[in-house]
Amino acid sequence: MPTTSAGILLWRRRAGRVEVLLVHPGGPFWARKDEGAWSIPKGELGPGEAPRERARVEFEEELGAPLPEGPLAELGEVRQSGGKVVVGFAREGDFDPETLRSNTFELEWPPRSGRRQQFPEVDRAEWFAIAAARRRINPAQAAFLDRL
Numbered sequence: 739m740p741t742t743s744a745g746i747l748l749w750r751r752r753a754g755r756v757e758v759l760l761v762h763p764g765g766p767f768w769a770r771k772d773e774g775a776w777s778i779p780k781g782e783l784g785p786g787e788a789p790r791e792r793a794r795v796e797f798e799e800e801l802g803a804p805l806p807e808g809p810l811a812e813l814g815e816v817r818q819s820g821g822k823v824v825v826g827f828a829r830e831g832d833f834d835p836e837t838l839r840s841n842t843f844e845l846e847w848p849p850r851s852g853r854r855q856q857f858p859e860v861d862r863a864e865w866f867a868i869a870a871a872r873r874r875i876n877p878a879q880a881a882f883l884d885r886l
Contacts, residue, residue: 740821744789745780746797746805747813747828747882750865757865758883759833760875761800764840764861766847776874778882779860780824789825800860802839806831813885818878826882835863 748759760776762768768775781796783789790810797805806829813826840860847855872880 742823743780744793744825745778761860764858
């Protein structure tokens with residue numbers, strides 16, 4: 739059974755255009771990847787957990803800031819190439835990427851070295867116009883841009 743994650747596509751209007759906030763995954767596997775590697779802030783649902791609540795929690799954990807106030811719009815689901823289902827929501831708001839303070843995870847690195855290192859779950863966040871976001875976001879999640 740595929741895992742399910744939930745996340746929030748934060749968006750804003752700047753200079754007459756819509757911009758969306760995307761995050762880049764931290765850790766050594768993603769360090770040199772850019773196009774197709776970015777995502778909405780998201781995280782895996784636990785058993786019986788509501789997607790809206792998980793999306794709110796993940797936003798705060800991955801960005802280190804509370805989700806801006808306002809209504810959440812449903813963006814539906816997408817299935818990523820690995821089988822993971824992502825439930826998306828959208829909210830208008832703002833976030834300063836310079837204030838990013840992501841939670842961390844531990845990984846044996848380098849592999850089979852016996853050394854464990856801490857890495858940020860998200861190593862950067864950035865605002866993108868829709869066309870630029872489409873090049874950067876995980877291809878399955880591009881549907882969220884269309885639905886926004």
